[in-house]
Amino acid sequence: MNRIALLFLGLFAALAASWTGVILVNQGSVGRLARVVDANEGVAFPQPMPGLAQQGHLVYQDLGCAACHTQQVRRPGFGIDDKRGWGERHSVARDYLLEPRVLIGAQRIGPDLRNVGQRKDGQEGRDGREWHYRHLYDPQLTSPGSVMPPFRFLFETRKIVGEPSPKAIQSLLPASSQPPAGHEIVPTVRAERLVSYLLSLKDSYAYPEAANVYVAKSESQGGTAAEGAK
Numbered sequence: 001m002n003r004i005a006l007l008f009l010g011l012f013a014a015l016a017a018s019w020t021g022v023i024l025v026n027q028g029s030v031g032r033l034a035r036v037v038d039a040n041e042g043v044a045f046p047q048p049m050p051g052l053a054q055q056g057h058l059v060y061q062d063l064g065c066a067a068c069h070t071q072q073v074r075r076p077g078f079g080i081d082d083k084r085g086w087g088e089r090h091s092v093a094r095d096y097l098l099e100p101r102v103l104i105g106a107q108r109i110g111p112d113l114r115n116v117g118q119r120k121d122g123q124e125g126r127d128g129r130e131w132h133y134r135h136l137y138d139p140q141l142t143s144p145g146s147v148m149p150p151f152r153f154l155f156e157t158r159k160i161v162g163e164p165s166p167k168a169i170q171s172l173l174p175a176s177s178q179p180p181a182g183h184e185i186v187p188t189v190r191a192e193r194l195v196s197y198l199l200s201l202k203d204s205y206a207y208p209e210a211a212n213v214y215v216a217k218s219e220s221q222g223g224t225a226a227e228g229a230k
Contacts, residue, residue, distance in 0.1 A: 033094050036207055045205040046098055049197075056197025059190050060103065068148070070105035071114040071201070087115040087203060089210045095203045110148055118202040132195040133169045133187055138177065154191035160184050167192075 035044040049057065060066070073087035081087060091114055096102045105112075120128030131142060136154055139146040155169070157179045168184040170177075179185050187195070 033097055035097065036094070036205070038205075045207070046095060046203075048098055049200055052193055052196040053200035054100075054197075056193035056195065056200075057100070057103075059194040060197055061101065063151070063194070065113075066103045066105045068105075068107065068109035069111065069113045070108050071102075071112065072104045073112060073114050073203070081112060084111070085119065086112045088118075089203070089206060091203060092207055092209050094207050094209065110146070113198065114201055115203055116201050117199040118204060120199070121202075128199055129195055130169070130172055132198055133191065134172050136191060136194070137169065137173065137185075141174070151191075154188050154194070155185050156188055157183055157185050 035046065037044045071091075073089070073091045074081045075090040076082050081090070095114075117128070120131050133155075135142040135148075136151045138150050138152075139148040160182055164184055165186050167186050169187065170179055170185045173185070177185075
């Protein structure tokens with residue numbers, strides 16, 4: 001009987017130690033994280049997500065985008081995310097500090113989106129917005145061979161009344177996708193919110209906990225630590 005009690009106590013102690021190490025210690029370290037104030041810029045990082053992007057964050061969840069896309073750039077040596085150009089540095093816990101719900105994702109059927117706003121900035125005009133609209137309307141237009149389905153329900157084909165909408169996208173589409181004469185294709189409010197969210201995804205600030213990776217990468221390339229932190 002005593003042996004059973006000792007065995008039970010031993011198992012309980014092991015589980016308690018594991019739970020403490022995995023849950024409490026990590027929770028405590030993350031809970032102490034705060035925004036970093038850049039003395040040169042006078043700005044605290046990470047910065048709050050713009051209002052429209054916050055609404056797009058909900059659209060991203062609603063559409064289940066996290067089922068096929070991650071939002072976590074891995075360290076050099078733990079994958080080839082850096083070689084794919086998915087981020088200037090690996091993701092750290094501080095990146096997600098202000099997010100109401102962290103959408104790290106389930107699997108990488110599509111590319112990692114943690115820095116997609118930075119990658120598409122300035123691409124095809126309007127700060128990359130047009131690229132995203134084309135991609136959502138028909139992924140084959142921007143990424144031939146993509147397995148991503150088209151999200152055309154995020155767009156509305158409507159009759160032009162008065163002046164054409166400045167948001168219309170039919171000029172970005174091939175002849176086969178043109179609307180009937182006198183009509184235009186415009187993004188819905190959900191599409192605008194989603195694209196605003198995607199464009200907000202930029203983790204370019206070099207936090208202290210990511211500096212060691214820059215140093216190691218810089219030294220391996222024969223550069224200086226300062227060059228690696230750019």
